[in-house]
Amino acid sequence: MLYRHLFLMAFVLFKGYTVLAQKLANNGTANASNLREQIAQFVEQQGQVKYISQGVISHDGKLVAWAADGPAGNSTHAIYFAPVKENLKIIRISASAGEEYHYDTEPEFSPDGKHLAFLSDKEDGQNQVYIANTTGSSSPAKKLSNFKGYVSHLKWSPDGKYISVLYVEDANREPSPMAAIGRKVGLIDSILNKDVQRIALVEVATGEARQVSTAGLYVFEYDWSANSQNLAYTAALPPGDDNWYIAQLYQQNLASPEAKLVYKPEWQIALPKWSPDGKNIAFIEGLMSDQGGTGGEIFTVSADGKSTPQNLTPGRKSTPGWFKWMPNGNMLMSEFVGGSVVISSLNTAAKATKQLWQADASIGATSTSLSLSVSDSKNGPVVAFVAHGWSALPEVWVGTFKKLKPFTKLNSAAKLPLPLAKSMVWQNEGYHVQGWLLFPANYNPAKKYPLLVTVHGGPAWIATPTWMAPDFNTTVYPQMGYFVFFPNARGSYGQGETFTRANRRDWGFGDLRDILAGVDAVAAQYSIDTSRVGLLGWSYGGSQAMFAGTQTGKFKAVVAGAGSADWLSYYGQNSIDKWMRSFFGTSPYDDPAAYAKVSAMTYIKKTKTPALILVGERDGESPPPQSLQYWHALKELGVPTQLMIYADEGHSFYKPENTLDVTLRTLEWFNTHLPAK
Numbered sequence: 001m002l003y004r005h006l007f008l009m010a011f012v013l014f015k016g017y018t019v020l021a022q023k024l025a026n027n028g029t030a031n032a033s034n035l036r037e038q039i040a041q042f043v044e045q046q047g048q049v050k051y052i053s054q055g056v057i058s059h060d061g062k063l064v065a066w067a068a069d070g071p072a073g074n075s076t077h078a079i080y081f082a083p084v085k086e087n088l089k090i091i092r093i094s095a096s097a098g099e100e101y102h103y104d105t106e107p108e109f110s111p112d113g114k115h116l117a118f119l120s121d122k123e124d125g126q127n128q129v130y131i132a133n134t135t136g137s138s139s140p141a142k143k144l145s146n147f148k149g150y151v152s153h154l155k156w157s158p159d160g161k162y163i164s165v166l167y168v169e170d171a172n173r174e175p176s177p178m179a180a181i182g183r184k185v186g187l188i189d190s191i192l193n194k195d196v197q198r199i200a201l202v203e204v205a206t207g208e209a210r211q212v213s214t215a216g217l218y219v220f221e222y223d224w225s226a227n228s229q230n231l232a233y234t235a236a237l238p239p240g241d242d243n244w245y246i247a248q249l250y251q252q253n254l255a256s257p258e259a260k261l262v263y264k265p266e267w268q269i270a271l272p273k274w275s276p277d278g279k280n281i282a283f284i285e286g287l288m289s290d291q292g293g294t295g296g297e298i299f300t301v302s303a304d305g306k307s308t309p310q311n312l313t314p315g316r317k318s319t320p321g322w323f324k325w326m327p328n329g330n331m332l333m334s335e336f337v338g339g340s341v342v343i344s345s346l347n348t349a350a351k352a353t354k355q356l357w358q359a360d361a362s363i364g365a366t367s368t369s370l371s372l373s374v375s376d377s378k379n380g381p382v383v384a385f386v387a388h389g390w391s392a393l394p395e396v397w398v399g400t401f402k403k404l405k406p407f408t409k410l411n412s413a414a415k416l417p418l419p420l421a422k423s424m425v426w427q428n429e430g431y432h433v434q435g436w437l438l439f440p441a442n443y444n445p446a447k448k449y450p451l452l453v454t455v456h457g458g459p460a461w462i463a464t465p466t467w468m469a470p471d472f473n474t475t476v477y478p479q480m481g482y483f484v485f486f487p488n489a490r491g492s493y494g495q496g497e498t499f500t501r502a503n504r505r506d507w508g509f510g511d512l513r514d515i516l517a518g519v520d521a522v523a524a525q526y527s528i529d530t531s532r533v534g535l536l537g538w539s540y541g542g543s544q545a546m547f548a549g550t551q552t553g554k555f556k557a558v559v560a561g562a563g564s565a566d567w568l569s570y571y572g573q574n575s576i577d578k579w580m581r582s583f584f585g586t587s588p589y590d591d592p593a594a595y596a597k598v599s600a601m602t603y604i605k606k607t608k609t610p611a612l613i614l615v616g617e618r619d620g621e622s623p624p625p626q627s628l629q630y631w632h633a634l635k636e637l638g639v640p641t642q643l644m645i646y647a648d649e650g651h652s653f654y655k656p657e658n659t660l661d662v663t664l665r666t667l668e669w670f671n672t673h674l675p676a677k
Contacts (some may be wrong), residue, residue, distance in 0.1 A: 035480070035671065039664055042476050046468065048414045052386045053077065053105050053365045055396035055407075057084075058113040061375035061382030063134060065107040065116055066396045068410055077103035079118050079141075081134060084382065084398055084407075093132045095120035095141055104130070106154045108163075117144075117163050119154055127151040129163055129202050144207050147200070150175055153221070159228040160204065166219060167200035167211065177241040177290075177576045180650035181620035193239045193575075199231060213252060214259040220244055220291060223281075225274040229254055232262070232272040232281045232303075241620070244268070244291045245578040249283060251303055262305035267582060270294040275325055279303060282312075282331070284320060287501050287582055289460040289540070294370070295319040295493040295500065298333065298346070312351055318342065319462070319493035319500065321370035332356075332381065334363060334370040336462050336494040338434040339423060339486075341370065343383075343401070356401040360423065361389040362464045389465035390421035390438065390475075417441060419478040421465065424485075426521035428514050431502070434494065435487035435518050436463055437526070438478045450532035450674045451483040453519060453555070457539035459491035459507065459583075460500050470652070471538035471561060473663045480667055485522055489514035504583050507540075507598040508547035515544075516554055531556070532674040536666060538562050539622060539651065542614075546600040546630050549609030557673035559612045559666045562622040562651055565630035566601040568592055575620030604633045610640035612669040614662055616649030640673070 050069040057064050065081035070092075079093040093116060095104055104120040116134055118141070119127045126148065132141035144163065145151075150171035155164045168175055173182060175197055182193070199213040199222055213219050213233060218240040222233035232251045236243035249272055250259035262281060263269075268288040272281055281303055286296015298320050301309040312331075313320055323333040323346070331346040333353075343357040363385050364371045372385035380400055384407070388394035393411035397404060420439040425432065440449050454474050456463045463486035469475050477484045488494055489511040491503035503511045515535075523530050535555040537545045542563025548555055564570040568588045571577050581587065588595040596602050611634055615627040624645055634641035644665060646658045653659050 035667060036664065038480060039476060039660075039667065042417070042479055043473070043660060043663075045414075045416045046473075049393055049416060049467070050410045050414075051077070051365075052394045052396060052408070052410065054107060055384045055386050055398070056107055056109060056373040057375045057382050057384040057398065058109040059111055059376050060113055061377035061379075063109065063113055064384050064396065064398050064407060065109065066384075066386075066408065067103075067105045067107055067118070068408075076101060077105065079104045079107045079116065079132075081107070081116060082407075093118070093141055095122040095128075095130045095143070106152070108154055108156055109134075110156055111158055111160045116141075117154060117156065119151060119165075129154065129165065131163070131204070144204070145202050145209055146207075147209070150195075150197075151200075155222075155224060157201075157224050157228040158226055161228065162201045162203060164199055164201050164222070164224070164231075166197050166222070168195045168197045169211070171195050175240050177621045178651040180616065180618035180648060180654075181575055182618075193241065195240065196238050197240055199233065212254060214250070214257065217250070217259065218243065220247055221270060221272060223273045225278050226276055227278060230274070230278070230303075232274055233259070234269055234272055234283070235259070239575075242576045242578050245576070245582060249281065249301070251281065260305070262303065263301050263309060267296065270296075271322065273323070273325055274303070275300070276327055276329060282323065282325065284323070285309075286319075286497050287460050287504075289458040289579060292369070293458070293461055294321045295336065295460060295462075297497055298323055298331070300348070312346060312348055313353075314351070315496065315498075317496045319496065321493070322372065324374050326374075326381070327376060332374055332383075334372060336370070336464065338425070338494050339436055339462065339464055339488055341464065343372070357404060359387065359389070360421075360465050361387050361392065362466045363387055365394075366466075366470075388467045390436070390467065391418040392465075393418075393467050416467075417479055418467065419475060419484075424518065424522060424525075426518055428517035429510070431490055431499070431514060432495070433487065433489060433514050433518060435485060435489075436465065437486075437522055438475070438484040439526075440478050440481050440483055445527050448527050448529035449481060449483050450534070450670070450676075451485060451519065451522065451528045451530075452477055452670065453485045453487065453515060453533065453535045455515065455535065455537035455541035455544045456486065456488070456492070457537070457541050459503060459511065459540045460493065461540070462488055462493040471662070472536060472559075472666055473659065476663060477667065482670070483522070483526065483528060485518065487515045487518045489518070505585070505594050505598070507583075508544060508551065508600075509598070512544065512548060512551060516552060519554065529677075532676075534558060534670045534674055536561070542622065543600070546611070546613075547598070547603075549607035549611060550600050550603035551606075553608065555609055557610045557612075557670055559614065559669055560627070560630070561614045561662070562616065562619055562627075563613070563630070564622050564626045565599065565604075565633075566626065567595040567599045569629070570623070570626055571595065573623045573625055600630060601633065604630075605637065607634070607637075608639060610669075610673045612665060613641065613643045614646070614665070615644075616646050616651060616653060618648055619651045621651040642669070 129145040150168040249263040252259035398407035536559040538561035545560035631643040
């Protein structure tokens with residue numbers, strides 16, 4: 001799943017950074033050695049940061065647990081817990097008594113708080129379910145399962161009898177479109193990915209495991225009913241990578257082998273959750289670009305599917321991304337507001353909300369997650385989550401909303417230069433647009449600085465404050481003397497569903513005009529050298545980088561990561577073509593003009609903008625032929641360009657040497673084409 005993939009990406013990104021940074025510093029040519037040394041120093045400092053993949057609270061609000069990197073010199077990602085009132089009394093739980101490399105993740109307390117279950121790849125990289133008591137014992141946890149395949153999304157049944165997971169038996173690959181795809185040779189129909197992800201239960205008392213969700217349905221997310229007799233889940237026929245975009249809502253009684261269809265949505269759906277009384281199922285529905293990047297509006301529907309779904313957040317000028325039913329039938333929800341995060345209470349009857357907490361930060365292990373853990377304490381909810389920002393390294397936050405603060409101090413000793421950041425707002429064509437501006441190190445208003453504009457993926461996505469921006473490791477650029485600008489143009493989360501849908505069938509036009517207006521707004525306030533402005537992006541952002549050069553001369557150089565140059569051919573090449581139906585309403589075979597209108601190749605002879613193009617060899621989401629097509633056109637037209645295809649990488653990169661190479665190549669490209677005067 002996406003959140004797990006991003007965890008792995010971040011985990012491998014920083015492990016081994018010291019060695020890689022030293023190699024980077026030593027391998028530079030004479031004219032690039034200084035830049036390489038600067039980057040080497042910065043990424044070595046990043047390697048000091050402990051990654052925290054999850055923070056959870058027990059149901060009674062008395063214990064908190066988290067999954068995080070171990071002490072210096074210990075490469076294991078382990079589980080820790082402590083009493084909420086005694087944050088110095090930390091106990092480590094591990095799948096192993098030794099210190100051999102492995103990672104433990106997804107800790108979850110049992111309903112009575114007496115046990116912690118988690119996943120560990122201790123045995124040959126295969127995730128298994130482990131269980132440990134919470135009495136303070138430091139002995140290794142007990143292995144409970146013997147799965148052979150991909151395991152994720154661990155949950156306890158409310159009665160404590162079962163631990164459930166999503167399971168792909170004998171998985172051919174990680175179930176994520178961002179992971180590297182397999183080779184496509186032979187009779188294609190017979191080799192397409194036919195993995196099926198199902199819900200599996202492990203009986204706590206015996207360790208006996210069985211798959212329970214309907215055979216043949218690919219399950220994406222699920223939830224237990226309060227009586228532990230029913231499951232609600234989003235699912236579709238395989239392949240999972242593609243058909244998540246047309247997933248439907250099901251519910252299934254454990255005594256039955258077949259699920260019942262509850263709701264067929266118009267858009268994408270996520271986070272199915274039973275109401276406390278078992279009568280309704282709530283979910284988020286909206287225009288979403290990727291599984292795990294949840295955003296939309298909160299709906300409820302009767303569990304029998306006979307009622308019309310009810311929108312609990314209609315017309316909201318924000319983007320709910322997570323929610324939880326409370327015992328009284330109301331909800332807690334977290335949402336994107338502008339480029340920030342807000343946690344609110346939601347009265348489900350009155351559809352009224354009350355803001356409880358707000359921060360210019362990211363909640364969750366990545367900048368795309370809004371998940372938190374909430375207790376059912378009779379004295380009011382206690383919450384736990386991982387928070388980080390532009391100037392704040394990740395820590396686990398715990399408390400009530402009146403006393404919410406960092407609980408851990410895992411990164412208090414990390415010495416890492418963090419950028420000064422400012423939220424920018426501007427108006428364009430009737431839209432109120434927001435973005436984030438990072439200032440160059442040692443900023444001097446008397447000097448002029450180059451500006452790099454970073455376009456997020458999606459397009460239904462958002463840039464929120466994070467100490468570590470993935471793909472390009474963008475937070476290093478201010479240390480190299482650049483302003484860095486993250487616009488949340490129309491099509492982004494943060495301002496309601498109407499704003500998110502505002503660039504459907506209009507990619508590269510309205511959203512690009514919002515970006516250009518944002519550049520003007522930044523330049524009007526700060527010391528920007530407007531003759532040295534570059535643009536970069538990954539995925540949809542990479543496509544925008546390709547397209548921008550055909551529409552404007554504002555950008556003197558671009559870097560296009562995993563982009564798409566021709567949406568017509570892309571539709572037939574990529575592994576998740578169904579996502580485009582939501583944005584176009586039809587296929588290119590029925591409306592080719594709509595796809596051609598927003599393709600860079602349609603206007604390719606207009607571009608004079610130098611372009612560095614980067615892509616993974618086995619990227620199924622943005623296949624390399626798209627990058628090759630754009631590169632070939634620029635070569636023939638005499639526009640400066642380079643193309644780098646990274647061996648065996650998918651849409652997101654796993655190999656730390658490649659993530660470092662992306663950073664280095666990007667900065668060298670901009671240094672070359674945006675030279676100081």
